[in-house]
Structures are given as C-alpha cells and as structure tokens.
Amino acid sequence: MTNPTRQNGSQTTSPTSNPHVSDKPVSNKPSTIELVNKNLAKRYRAEKRFRAYGIASVGFGLLCLCLLFTDIIGKGHSAFLQTYVQLDVHLDSQRLDINDITDVNQLAQADYQGVLKQALRTRFGDVKKRGDKRKLYKLVSNGAGYELRKLLEENPALLGTTQTLWVLVDDDIDTYVKSRGSLSDSPGEDTFTGRLSEKQIGWVESLIGEDKIEKQFNSHFFMVGDSREPELAGIRGAIMGSLYTMLVTLALSFPIGVAAAIYLEKYAKKNALTEFIEVNINNLAAVPSIIYGLLGLAIFINFFELPRSIPLLGGLVLTLMTLPTIIISSRAAIKAVPPSIEEAAMGIGASKMQVILHHILPLAMPGMLTGAILGMAQALGETAPLLMIGMVAFIVDVPGGIADPATVLPVQIFLWSDSPERAFVEKTSAAIMVLLGFLIVMNTLAVWLRKRLERRW
Amino acid sequence: MDISTLLAVIAIMIAVAYMFGRGRSMAMADSSQSGYRNLNSLPFYYGMLTALWCAVPCVLIVMGWLLFDDAIIDSLVIAQLPEAVRNLSSDELGLVMNSISNIALGNVIGAEPEPYLLAAAETLISVRHTSQLALTGSVLTVGIALTLFAWSRIRPEQKARVQVEGAFKSILLVCACVAIVTTLGIVFSVIFESLRFFESVPVSEFLFGTHWSPQMSMRADQVGGTGAFGAVPLFVGTLLISAIALVIAVPCGLMAAIYLSEYASTRVRTYVKPMLEILAGVPTVVYGFFAALTVAPFIRDLGATVGLSVSSESALAAGLVMGVMIIPFVSSLSDDVISAVPQSLRDGSLALGSTQSETIKQVVLPAALPGIVGSVLLAASRAIGETMIVVMAAGLAARLTANPLESVTTVTVQIVTLLVGDQEFNSPKTLSAFALGLMLFIVTLVLNYFALYVVKKYREQYD
Secondary structure, eight states, X not given: OHHHHHHHHHHHXXXXXXXXXXXXXXXXXXXXXXXXXXXXXXXXXXXXXXXXHHHHHHHHHHHHHXXXXXXXXXXXXXXXXXXEEEEEEEOOHHHHTXXXXXXXXXXXHXXXXXXXXXXXXXXXXXXXXXXHHHHHHTTBOTTHHHHHHHHHHHOGGGTTSEEEEEEEBOHHHHHHHHHTOOTTSOOOTTOOOTTOOHHHHHHHHHHHHTTOEEEEEOTHHHHSOOOSSGGGOOSHHHHHHHHHHHHHHHXXXXXXXXXXXXXXXXXXXXXXXXXXXXXXXXXXXXXXXXXXXXXXXXXXXXXXXXXXXXXXXXXXXHHHHHHHHHHHHHHHHHHTXXXXXXXXXXXXXXXXXXXXXXXXXXXXXXXHHHHHHHHHHHHHTOOHHHHHTTTTSOOOSOOOSTTSOOOOXXXXXXXXXXXXXXXXXXXXXXXXXXHHHHHHHHHHHHHHHHHHHOOOO | OOHHHHHHHHHHHHHHHHHHHHHHHHHHHHHSTTGGGGSSSOHHHHHHHHHHHHHHHHHHHHHHHHHHHHHHHHHHHHHHSOHHHHTSOHHHHHHHHHHHHHHHHTXXXXXXXXXXXXXXXXXXXXXXXXXXXXXXXHHHHHHHHHHHHHHHHOOTTSOHHHHHHHHHHHHHXXXXXXXXXXXHHHHHHHHHHHHHHHHHSOXXXXXXXXXXXXXXXXXXXXXXXXXXEOOHHHHHHHHHHHHHHHHHHHHHHXXXXXXXXXXXXXXXXXXXXXXXXXXXXXXXXXXXXXXIIIIHHXXXXXXXXXXXXXXXXXXXXXXXXXXXXXXXXXXXHHHHHHHHSOHHHHHHHHHTTOOHHHHIIIIIHHHHHHHHHHHHHHHHHHHHHOOHHHHHHSOSXXXXXXXXXXXXXXXXXXXXXXXXXXXXXXXXXXXXXXXXXXXXXXXXXXXXXXHHHHHHHHHHHHO
C-alpha cells in the first residue's frame, strides 16, 4: 500500500518546492498561494458535493426502508379487521335436517349454508330472479356455516330459534367495504368494486345504511390454517409449522455449532484437516440458500427417502444452512474469553474438558446465544430451500408435530402472493407484518442479550 | 414403541448408567482405606464413562435404523408383490407403493382395491410393526449390555478421566466435520444428477445453446415437446439482473460506508448503521412481494407515461429491489475495510493540506481497494444466488435480451420452477435443474473464494 502515499507525496512536493522558484521576481507567473487560492473554492465545492453524495446514499437506503415498511403496513393493516354482516338467522331444524341434536353425524352434515341463504332471502324479500338470488347468496362467505355449527355444538338449545348473528362476508364484499372508507360516509371515488355487480353493491350499501355491517377484529386470522377462500384463510398453520421447523433447527444446529466451534478454537492443531474444515465453513456461509434445497432434495428425499413437506426435513436443511453462521459467531465468542481465565483454571489442576465446561463455555454463552438467535432469525425468513423440499403444499390442517405435513410463514407468504384474489394481497401483507414482528423481537432480544450479558474484559 | 418414547427411554437409560457408574466408583473408593484419593479420577468421570458406553451405540443404532428402515421395508414388500407388478417401471412401482401405504394408513378412496394390494398393505403393517419391535429390542439389549460391561470394568486405577476426555474430543471433532460432510453432500448431489443430465444433453449444448425450453414430450408424436436446454438466455438474464442490482448497490453502499465511517458523528453512526442493516435482515420473500406488487407496477406505469412499453415483470424492477437488499452487504463490509485503514495515512494527507474528500479519494480508498473489491464480489455472489426476489418479480420465459425493460428469467428462477411440485427423477427436465445448480455453485464458489483471498491478502498487510 505504498503506492497511494507515494502518489500523494509526489503531488505535495511540487507546491512545497515552488516557493523557491517563485522567489524570483517573475511577473507574469502567478504565485503558488494564488494558484492554491484560485482552486480553493472549487475544491471546497467538490468537498461539499462528495459529502452530499454520502448523505444522499444513506438517505436513499433509509428511504427505501421507510417505503418498504409503509407499503407493507399500508397494504396489510386492514387484514386485522374482518367485515361481518348482521343477519336474523332462523335455525330451522327441518331446513338444517337435524332431528336429534346430540347426533354428531347430523350436526356435521347439516345444511348450514341453506339456513344462511334463507336468512338472506328473508332480509331481501324483493329478490325473485334466480340469477339475482345466486348473487345475493354470494354476500356471505362459503365458510360462514362453520360458525353456525360451532354455535349449535356449544348451545344445542338454540335449535329452532331465531338468532341475530354476525356472519362472515365474502372476500369481495370485505374488500369493497374496506376500500370505501368510513362506514358512516357514502362510498368514495376510488372504491374497489372488483367482481361485484351493481345490485350486490346496492344490497351492501343498504345494509351499511342500517348499521348491519361492521368491521371486527380478525381473530379468525390467527386461529386457523390456510384456505382457498381469502376470508377463511389464517396463518396459524404456518406459524406452528415455522415453530416446529425452528425447534428442530435450534435443537440440531446450536449443539453441533458450539461443539464444532470449541473443537476449532481449543483442540484443533494447525494441520491439513483443520485448514480444510475452516475453508469449508467459510465457503458454506456464502453458498446460495437454494443450493441447500437441492441438497435436501437429492440426499434427504431421494436417498434417505424421508417424507416431503415435514418440519423435520425443513429443520434438517435449515440446520445445515445456519451451521456456518453459528460456528463463526460461537468461535468469536470463545475467542473473546481472555486466556488468563483458562490459564488460571489449568494452573490449579483443571483438565481441558473441565476448563471448557466450567469456565469458557459459561463465559462465552451470551455471545453464542446472540449468534444463535441471529442464525435462527435468518432461518425463519428463509424460503428458497423449503420450496425445493415440498413445503409449498397446500395444507389446511394446523400441524401437530415435527412429522406432520406443514408449511412455514415465508412460504405461506409466497403462496398467498401468487393467488389471484385481491383479498389475498392484504392477507399476504398481514402475514409479512407478523413475520417481521417475530424477526424484530428476535433481533431485539439478541441486541439486548449482547448489551446485558456480554462482559468486556 | 414409537420414536419419541424410545428416545425418552434411551435418555433414562443414560441417566441410570451414569448413576450406576458413579455409584460403583464411590463404593470402591469407600471400601479402601484412603477413600476418594484411591480413585484415579473423580466419580463424575466413571459415571460419564458408563453413560457414554450406553449412549453412543444406542444413538448410532437409532439413527442408522431411521435412515435405512424405509428402504428395507419397501424392498421386503416389493419382494412379496406379484411377478407382473414387480416388473413395472420404477415410476409405476412407486405409484403402487404409494397406494399400498395409503391402504395401510386406512385411507381407501373409491373402489375396493385389488387383493394383492390389500395383502401387501397387510405385510407393510406387519413388517413395520416388527421393525419397531426389533429396534426397541436391539436398543434395549445393546444399551443394557454395554452399561453392564462398562460397569463391571470399573476399577479405582482405571484412567476414566483420560478416556472420557478423549471421547469428548472425538465427539467435538465429529461435529466439526459436519461442515465437510455438508460440502461433500452438496457437491455429490449436484454433480451426480448433473452427470446424468449430461448423458442426455451434451455439455456444449447446455453451456452455449441459446434456446431454453425444458418441456419434454410425454408421447413421441406430441407437438412442440423435444426440449431445448441451451442455458445462455438464463445466464444473460441472471447477469442482467445482477448487474442492475450492483449498479444500485455498489455506489450507494460504498458512499454510505464512506459517509458513516469518515464523516458521520458517533451518534449518527450508532443509530443509522443498525437501521441500514435492517435492510439486510428483511426476508427476501418480503422484497419479492414488494418488487412484484409495488415496484414493478410503478415502473410499468412510469414507462407508460413516458411512452415506453415496460413488461410488468421487467428485469429493472427485480434488479432495483435486489440492489436495495444488497446495499447493507456492500456498506458494512466496506465500512470494515475503510475503518481498518491506519489513521496515520489520513493524518499525513490532511497535514499536507488536502481536503477530507481528497484524502478519502486519493489515500483511503486506494488503500482499502482490495477489501472493497472483495465486498463487491461477495455482493455479486449474493445477487447471482438470490432466489425469492426473482422468482416473484422476474419472468419465466427465457428471452435472450439485454433490455432491462423486458422480462428475463434467471438460473435460480428456473431451478425453482423445475423442481417445485412433483417431479420424476429420470427426465432431463428435472435433472437440468441440478445442472443449473452446479453452475450456480461453481460460480458463487469462485467468487467467494476470490473475494476471501483478496480480503485476506489485504488484511495481512496491516496486522
């Protein structure tokens, strides 16, 4: 690096040698100080410009961050509310085809949707044509009947009575109601109507006029798994899938990573094997994540014939992916423990294993945990390798263990973003908000741990 | 006994073995006059030694069993199938096996299955049952036998500590070797499948062909289905999007690093730097969503107002968002190398009368150049291997173009589209994904290796 200094030196020697030259009274040649002063303004301008470029770059980065977050929150906040319509539902035992309320089979097969259709027909008595009726039925969600079933299961006495219920609306209506702004005003200019017909809009507006449409907190979103119907889709399945996958990843990658770090820091001699391990770890840290998906597909699925789509498999692949990160940060944490502690323990007769287990490991633990949490955060947001090993399947059930088919949050986001229904846009954004929420919590925890527990020697 | 119960039983066995070993060593110590001093090692080590004798073989047996039992069970069931079924091709046999395991699970859909399927399902259930029993039996026998063996060998003069420490070191070494095994796994999985691909498609066609359409016909007389595997359009698309990303990320990241390390006050630095790094922590699927739903329509509308026709899956949108994602990689790596330039170089330059920007441009940056080059190379490898943004925001059609307003496809997009969903493992269509993976692996490996080499060489000069 002598080159730049030499360059700099040669530039600055010319002005210093010039004064001797300019001592001679040469009238038409400007003095050095004049030359410097003449350029000074220009140089200061360049300085300011350079600084402005720097500020602009930092500003651009921060602006993008703000844009990203406002865009996601702006699109997703409405998904935490869900539109409901108030209907007087007559729980007619004949129409439901239930004569024995204690019979589980009858409860399961009853025609709840029919009762809701009846309620809609009663509410809008003037709708006679078949086509119009079909449009009318589309006001409520296909899944609204499940709520009736739950109601009857909890309270069988309601059979045969008429109840005023809040019923889940269809996703098109939901989007319409959310985009028209405040419910007390008339619909705005840019209201999104989508596939709705004039008549349907008229019905919805009349319901709004009677205060029969309301937006309530969407607890459904957090309680159920995926669905083809946007208003019925929830993220619980994906969250549980992510949880199981992360458990497998943590249970495998943390012990293995810490053990590998201890070996490399405290046992490894400088030989070809150690060198080879280190080269491998450094390279693996930078291998594109999709390559790990190919590995999982070829080795775990094709060779060992593990079933697809299960959190165990996802956890294995993510373990291999996060191991380098955890090993590297654990090594840094072990390195930060001062050798004096090790020497003191050795001096009073502790064995190498005792030194490591009793002294080095407890002292390095906060640093290792920080690294592990950051590695987990990276694994939680990872999508590409999981696409390869079949975690993109459409799975409605909430997984109950590491061997159940499951999907994970980022993959759920990918799946929903591919769906054509407009209502899935807000669901996707809401799922992103949940994912980012988890990541922010994990990163804050890591920073807090580092600040709180890490000792400086 | 299912696996989780078995693991719990093993854990209990290990704990019991530990207590047995420890207890025996203590009993032996008590029986002699000098007490514990008579023992070669602390009682803990005798306990650990017994526990290790029990634990290591049991865990190995369970792991081996879990990895290989499916294949063995399948072969047993297949051996029992009728001759005609056994001679089916491997794909059809796979289907038959699938329906057998479905019947075994009790999911019979539609008509009553054929008798041989029912019989096979019976066999499957009984073989699985036997396998479980055999696993439990062998684990219990081996665990108890080895515990007793280790227990009976305990003597006060036994060097338990040396043995346990040796075992500890070996376990650590095995963990460290996981990194090597992973690399080998990656290399073998992509190379073997790629070799199978290159048997049907010549390497030269793959590397230099300019037409990519991996659809293979199911029947010989089908229209338009011969499949073309010229990967040049994919390479060009990848390079185009990565280049756009780097054009955004390198100047921006570098200037941000310079500003934060040379100009900004400590307070600004402590707040702004972590905020910029959030950009690197946002999952790529979120960027993909942002690119596909916000940036791409924005660019298309912008193009429409100027009178340009922009594809809604333009390379520009994907590259732009990817560039934003890579800014923190460039900036934090460059920040490190800029901070590593000795202060004396700056002081010397400032003392000679140069302004701060002149110092940076003519002294600091040339001194930090190798590190900056390294960070740019790492960023490039990131961009080439990035998947989700391009899967969601870039196109699928392989077009050979350098126009950033058109839609292009990339290597990673093709890998994902070829491998997501069900696939048969002997068609060139599926195998071509592994060949693309091999290319990706080689290119990123070379970039990373070169980057680390450059950075390392530079670091040695100042340390």
